Amino acid sequence: MTAPTLDSLAAVLPGLVLAPLLLGVINRTKAIFGGRRGQPILQTYYDIAKLLRKGAVYSRTTSWVFRAGPIVTLAAVLGALVLVPLGGAPAVMSFPGDLVLLAYWLGLARFFTVLAALDTGSAFEGMGASREVQFSALAEPALLVGLAALVKQAAAPSLAGAYAAITPQALWTGGPGLFLVAAALLVVYLAENARIPVDDPNTHLELTMIHEVMVLDHGGPDFAMITYAASLKLWVLGSLVVGILVPVRTGCMAADVAIAVAGLAALAVVTGIIESTMARLRLVRVPHLLVAATVLATLALVLAWRHAA
Amino acid sequence: MSLILLAILVIMAGGLAALVGCRHSSLATALGAGSAVFGGVLGAVGSVWSLLSPAGPPAAVDAPWNAMLGGSLSLGADGLSSFFLILVFGLSALAALYGTEYLRAWRGRKNLGLSWFFYNTLVVSMALVCLARNGYLFLVAWEAMALSSYFLVLFEDERPEVPRAGWTYLVASHLGTALLLVLFLMMAGQGGSLDFTNFADFASHGGPALSIAFVLAVIGFGTKAGFMPVHVWLPEAHPAAPSHVSALMSGVMIKMGIYGLVRTLTFLGTPEPWWGWTLVSIGAVSGVLGVLFALAQHDLKRLLAYHSVENIGIITLGLGVGLVGWSMGSPAVAALGLAGGLLHVANHAVFKSLLFLGAGAVKHAAHTLEIDSLGGLGRRMPWTAITFLVASAAISGLPPLNGFVSEFLVYLASYRSVADQPLLLGAAGVVAIAALALIGGLAAACFAKAFGIIFLGEPRSDHGREAREVGLAMRLPMIILAAACVAGGLAGPLLVVALGPVVTTMTGLPADAVADGLAAGSGSLGYIVAAAAVFFVLVAGLALVRRLLLAGRSVEEAGTWDCGYVAPTARMQYTASSFAQPIVRMFRAVLRPKRHFKQPVGLLPGASDFETKTPDMFSENVWRPVFGYASGAMARMRQLQHGRVQMYVLYLVLALLALLLWRLR
Numbered sequence: 001m002t003a004p005t006l007d008s009l010a011a012v013l014p015g016l017v018l019a020p021l022l023l024g025v026i027n028r029t030k031a032i033f034g035g036r037r038g039q040p041i042l043q044t045y046y047d048i049a050k051l052l053r054k055g056a057v058y059s060r061t062t063s064w065v066f067r068a069g070p071i072v073t074l075a076a077v078l079g080a081l082v083l084v085p086l087g088g089a090p091a092v093m094s095f096p097g098d099l100v101l102l103a104y105w106l107g108l109a110r111f112f113t114v115l116a117a118l119d120t121g122s123a124f125e126g127m128g129a130s131r132e133v134q135f136s137a138l139a140e141p142a143l144l145v146g147l148a149a150l151v152k153q154a155a156a157p158s159l160a161g162a163y164a165a166i167t168p169q170a171l172w173t174g175g176p177g178l179f180l181v182a183a184a185l186l187v188v189y190l191a192e193n194a195r196i197p198v199d200d201p202n203t204h205l206e207l208t209m210i211h212e213v214m215v216l217d218h219g220g221p222d223f224a225m226i227t228y229a230a231s232l233k234l235w236v237l238g239s240l241v242v243g244i245l246v247p248v249r250t251g252c253m254a255a256d257v258a259i260a261v262a263g264l265a266a267l268a269v270v271t272g273i274i275e276s277t278m279a280r281l282r283l284v285r286v287p288h289l290l291v292a293a294t295v296l297a298t299l300a301l302v303l304a305w306r307h308a309a
Numbered sequence: 310m311s312l313i314l315l316a317i318l319v320i321m322a323g324g325l326a327a328l329v330g331c332r333h334s335s336l337a338t339a340l341g342a343g344s345a346v347f348g349g350v351l352g353a354v355g356s357v358w359s360l361l362s363p364a365g366p367p368a369a370v371d372a373p374w375n376a377m378l379g380g381s382l383s384l385g386a387d388g389l390s391s392f393f394l395i396l397v398f399g400l401s402a403l404a405a406l407y408g409t410e411y412l413r414a415w416r417g418r419k420n421l422g423l424s425w426f427f428y429n430t431l432v433v434s435m436a437l438v439c440l441a442r443n444g445y446l447f448l449v450a451w452e453a454m455a456l457s458s459y460f461l462v463l464f465e466d467e468r469p470e471v472p473r474a475g476w477t478y479l480v481a482s483h484l485g486t487a488l489l490l491v492l493f494l495m496m497a498g499q500g501g502s503l504d505f506t507n508f509a510d511f512a513s514h515g516g517p518a519l520s521i522a523f524v525l526a527v528i529g530f531g532t533k534a535g536f537m538p539v540h541v542w543l544p545e546a547h548p549a550a551p552s553h554v555s556a557l558m559s560g561v562m563i564k565m566g567i568y569g570l571v572r573t574l575t576f577l578g579t580p581e582p583w584w585g586w587t588l589v590s591i592g593a594v595s596g597v598l599g600v601l602f603a604l605a606q607h608d609l610k611r612l613l614a615y616h617s618v619e620n621i622g623i624i625t626l627g628l629g630v631g632l633v634g635w636s637m638g639s640p641a642v643a644a645l646g647l648a649g650g651l652l653h654v655a656n657h658a659v660f661k662s663l664l665f666l667g668a669g670a671v672k673h674a675a676h677t678l679e680i681d682s683l684g685g686l687g688r689r690m691p692w693t694a695i696t697f698l699v700a701s702a703a704i705s706g707l708p709p710l711n712g713f714v715s716e717f718l719v720y721l722a723s724y725r726s727v728a729d730q731p732l733l734l735g736a737a738g739v740v741a742i743a744a745l746a747l748i749g750g751l752a753a754a755c756f757a758k759a760f761g762i763i764f765l766g767e768p769r770s771d772h773g774r775e776a777r778e779v780g781l782a783m784r785l786p787m788i789i790l791a792a793a794c795v796a797g798g799l800a801g802p803l804l805v806v807a808l809g810p811v812v813t814t815m816t817g818l819p820a821d822a823v824a825d826g827l828a829a830g831s832g833s834l835g836y837i838v839a840a841a842a843v844f845f846v847l848v849a850g851l852a853l854v855r856r857l858l859l860a861g862r863s864v865e866e867a868g869t870w871d872c873g874y875v876a877p878t879a880r881m882q883y884t885a886s887s888f889a890q891p892i893v894r895m896f897r898a899v900l901r902p903k904r905h906f907k908q909p910v911g912l913l914p915g916a917s918d919f920e921t922k923t924p925d926m927f928s929e930n931v932w933r934p935v936f937g938y939a940s941g942a943m944a945r946m947r948q949l950q951h952g953r954v955q956m957y958v959l960y961l962v963l964a965l966l967a968l969l970l971w972r973l974r
Contacts, residue, residue, distance in 0.1 A: 126883020137750030
């Protein structure tokens with residue numbers, strides 16, 4: 001257990017500032033693959049700034065739950081952000097079992113997004129909400145069993161301990177276990193952030209969307225909060241993947257954090273490549289992908305056990 | 310202890326007075342409910358006192374008793390009893406207050422005095438189950454509990470499904486009790502008395518007898534608690550009862566099964582690892598299948614009843630991981646798992662009672678519990694809506710509410726067992742982690758459905774279009790329980806430490822080892838409380854920011870965006886059935902939903918209809934065939950029993966002759 005220190009600001013500040021950039025990187029990668037120039041890499045910042053300057057239009061059907069949705073979502077995702085270590089920088093809060101709180105803050109964010117969607121009484125938003133809860137219920141075991149594999153590897157039941165034990169050496173000599181966890185978490189990262197192959201953020205049909213359709217009725221500052229929360233969630237789950245695959249420790253914290261941020265940018269590029277080269281899965285196939293991720297995580301756990309024994 | 314006994318006397322006296330005064334509904338209600346509320350508060354205070362005070366005299370009443378098998382009429386309140394007594398008294402007081410208004414609709418049509426008599430009897434018998442220190446007394450109280458709740462379930466016996474539900478409950482309950490009788494006689498040993506002090510020697514015998522006793526306890530008490538597959542009475546009986554009774558049954562009465570199991574474990578000494586594994590498996594199956602069946606239900610109270618099965622599963626997972634830890638000599642894992650399971654007993658009691666009371670308010674206002682006929686109640690019933698929302702978030706295990714605290718403890722026990730414990734213990738942890746994660750996600754889905762469809766959007770039918778918020782007597786208990794959900798989330802670190810003595814009495818593990826294990830949990834929960842505080846500040850801050858941003862700008866109201874369609878109606882909203890359909894479809898192999906679909910035909914199709922129903926898998930495929938076979942076999946016995954007096958005389962003569970021949974031999 002550690003008390004919050006100034007160092008831990010280095011784990012949080014880059015996320016708060018740079019998270020919307022990841023969406024820009026993904027979109028730029030997709031534009032390059034599509035042979036387009038694409039939108040500015042800072043477009044998400046422009047969008048958020050513009051939305052914050054607007055008024056609001058609320059549906060007559062909605063109640064206070066709809067208005068509470070974006071606020072609770074953003075606050076809960078911020079709660080998750082302060083639990084994640086970045087590079088060598090410690091998280092603001094670290095204690096045994098913090099990984100459970102991380103998963104459940106994201107769960108709270110999702111719960112309120114779903115309720116806000118149902119509050120509009122729209123069939124489209126109800127449909128999106130229904131898919132969201134289905135897929136996230138399957139992503140949850142993949143995330144928590146995957147983290148259990150890291151816990152086994154490090155013999156420490158906290159994120160700080162689990163990620164501190166991952167070194168380049170462990171990555172190269174420790175067998176495929178860590179890569180399996182990374183693969184499982186990558187699937188969770190794609191599914192939870194509504195990316196291809198689970199959801200297509202750029203689709204133009206309400207019928208086929210998941211996340212985008214749930215937030216159709218939000219506008220103005222509310223939508224700014226939702227967009228910012230979505231980019232922070234991308235950052236949080238991305239950090240869990242990058243923490244495994246880029247465990248570089250130079251000894252200088254600033255350099256470590258910079259490398260981790262570069263890793264996140266690289267993950268965004270990979271996401272863009274996946275989105276450019278893959279089609280979206282049929283909705284009935286998505287559960288197979290998520291269950292496969294849980295299986296990979298379980299396999300990693302078995303390997304970690306053999307390694308420890 | 311004397312406060313607790315006084316409370317029992319008050320409640321029983323009030324119940325009898327209600328029975329005597331049953332000709333006057335309002336008098337009977339005042340007497341019955343008044344004594345239940347007063348006695349409940351008294352008893353809750355007494356039990357908190359008894360839990361917090363350092364070990365007092367173990368038995369307050371101890372009189373020689375010449376009942377069957379001897380022993381003494383002995384009552385006592387140790388930590389474990391006091392913990393459960395707080396729930397019994399506290400929740401029965403709140404539910405009674407709620408019942409005064411809820412039952413008003415039946416005034417003049419039903420005998421309310423009788424109903425309150427059974428209510429108070431149920432409360433008293435549950436209190437006696439917790440206090441009994443003699444097996445015979447325990448079983449008498451247990452039976453009184455089953456019978457009084459059976460009569461409470463039968464309150465609306467003019468509805469055809471109610472007597473059937475009551476019958477299922479009665480049969481299940483007695484089959485469970487039969488096993489308990491065997492269990493107690495076994496623990497009493499040859500010619501021993503049924504005193505619990507005598508049971509304590511049972512562990513020293515060792516051998517397979519202990520394992521047999523464990524299995525008997527799991528099935529016998531599990532029937533009451535609602536372990537799958539002996540849960541089948543639960544989704545029948547709970548929806549049939551009046552809502553304040555469902556709240557008490559689902560919140561507290563089924564927990565008596567957990568109490569009995571835990572109490573039995575104290576007699577069995579250090580457990581075998583496979584006992585813990587059994588509980589982990591039962592917990593995982595009950596939890597996952599419970600929530601899946603809940604998702605497939607269309608009736609709110611049936612849905613909630615299946616969630617009770619799910620939460621009993623979570624409790625059992627905690628106890629199971631704790632038991633494996635206990636048996637394998639890891640006091641930290643044992644303490645965290647058992648404390649998590651026990652704390653979930655209390656937390657589930659709070660939020661599940663609240664949910665059933667909320668369902669009662671919906672029924673009261675909208676006259677239906679069919680989720681797909683409801684909608685938009687949130688704006689008409691703001692208090693019911695917000696308390697139901699708090700309970701929904703709590704039962705889904707979301708921070709910063711009480712459900713998260715107990716699930717977190719079970720998770721922490723599991724992750725610690727994964728981190729550095731041997732495979733047999735760690736694997737139990739892995740099963741618990743995977744099951745809890747899946748249960749958590751599905752429970753959130755189910756309560757997004759229940760809350761979202763009932764309270765949000767627009768009314769889907771005429772039900773509830775004219776709904777009005779319920780009165781203060783129904784609102785107040787819901788508000789208190791919702792506050793308890795929040796308080797239980799924020800007081801987590803203290804509650805865990807308070808459970809230390811309970812776990813120590815239960816396991817007999819060294820007190821400091823247990824305290825160390827729980828201190829680690831308490832430390833983590835301290836961080837979580839800090840995070841929750843920051844979360845609340847953030848929510849308030851963001852709300853303020855938005856208010857400042859929107860000040861002076863245009864904030865308009867418009868219709869919901871529906872892709873430019875010009876004539877949307879409330880019937881076009883997504884329904885609960887469609888919301889849950891993808892998950893039900895995904896798990897159709899176990900759920901086996903039945904669908905009835907009359908397809909529209911022709912160019913100008915006439916009426917068509919579509920219906921889905923998900924009957925209980927175990928009820929349909931296991932118990933119905935078993936009981937069908939049993940009843941077929943019994944039917945053959947009927948040839949002996951046909952009402953012809955001459956034949957009966959012949960039986961008598963034959964029997965006498967046989968005895969005579971036997972004597973002559």
